[in-house]
Amino acid sequence: MSGPDPETKMQFLYSVRSRGVTDQKVLEAIEAIDRGMFVRGIFTDRAYEDVPLPIACGQTISQPSVVGMMTQALEISPRDTVLEVGTGSGYQAAVLSKLARRVYTIDRHARLVREARAVFEQLQLANVTSLVGDGSHGLNEQAPFDRIIVTAAAEDPPSPLLAQLKTGGIMVLPVGQSDHVQTLIRVRKTEDGLDYDELRPVRFVPLLEGLGKDT
Numbered sequence: 001m002s003g004p005d006p007e008t009k010m011q012f013l014y015s016v017r018s019r020g021v022t023d024q025k026v027l028e029a030i031e032a033i034d035r036g037m038f039v040r041g042i043f044t045d046r047a048y049e050d051v052p053l054p055i056a057c058g059q060t061i062s063q064p065s066v067v068g069m070m071t072q073a074l075e076i077s078p079r080d081t082v083l084e085v086g087t088g089s090g091y092q093a094a095v096l097s098k099l100a101r102r103v104y105t106i107d108r109h110a111r112l113v114r115e116a117r118a119v120f121e122q123l124q125l126a127n128v129t130s131l132v133g134d135g136s137h138g139l140n141e142q143a144p145f146d147r148i149i150v151t152a153a154a155e156d157p158p159s160p161l162l163a164q165l166k167t168g169g170i171m172v173l174p175v176g177q178s179d180h181v182q183t184l185i186r187v188r189k190t191e192d193g194l195d196y197d198e199l200r201p202v203r204f205v206p207l208l209e210g211l212g213k214d215t
């Protein structure tokens with residue numbers, strides 16, 4: 001991270017750690033990516049607060065501690081290929097890119113993908129591929145994935161995503177109704193089936209069908 005002054009940076013990392021992100025590699029990935037690059041306009045001043053913030057198209061950049069939690073729950077190894085559904089600002093994908101071999105990230109809003117891609121280029125994150133599409137169908141061309149993360153809430157884990165997860169793979173996603181507090185869950189795909197565990201309550205924008213209109 002190069003943007004914030006040392007005091008702000010220390011506070012930022014402290015707030016992420018104090019909310020349960022203890023994996024050193026995840027903390028290093030968060031430290032390496034300047035969240036200020038992914039926040040625009042009047043909200044840039046608040047980039048280092050542990051809060052979600054508005055971005056274009058009526059969407060949000062997630063809270064840094066939630067980004068850390070979800071990343072930690074994925075247990076990524078350097079050989080992994082990760083699919084993220086819900087590029088948004090691109091911040092989560094950038095953090096993932098520091099831990100995985102390759103990251104595919106997909107969003108239904110072309111404008112968000114365009115803006116995130118510009119930041120990935122600026123940061124020279126060569127292992128991130130961003131695409132426009134309805135990610136609830138996954139990304140069949142690149143499947144199967146070692147890890148899948150969904151950063152928008154569905155009532156249930158979308159079955160195409162479960163199908164595109166490797167055996168031995170992990171998927172992390174919020175489930176529940178969009179106007180309620182949802183539950184962050186982790187799904188492990190084993191030889192014997194799917195194991196689910198509940199991680200914590202969260203609140204995400206909904207996973208919607210089809211392509212979005214740019215605003």
Ligand code: SAM
Pocket residue numbers: 059060061062085086087088089090091092093106107108109112133134135136151152204205206207208209210212
């Ligand atoms: N991961 C993002 C970040 O780091 O800024 C935050 C994501 S934001 C909370 C949720 C995103 O999911 C929005 O950008 C929204 O457009 C996207 N989304 C919702 N439904 C989708 C779908 N079916 N396919 C792809 N993206 C979707």
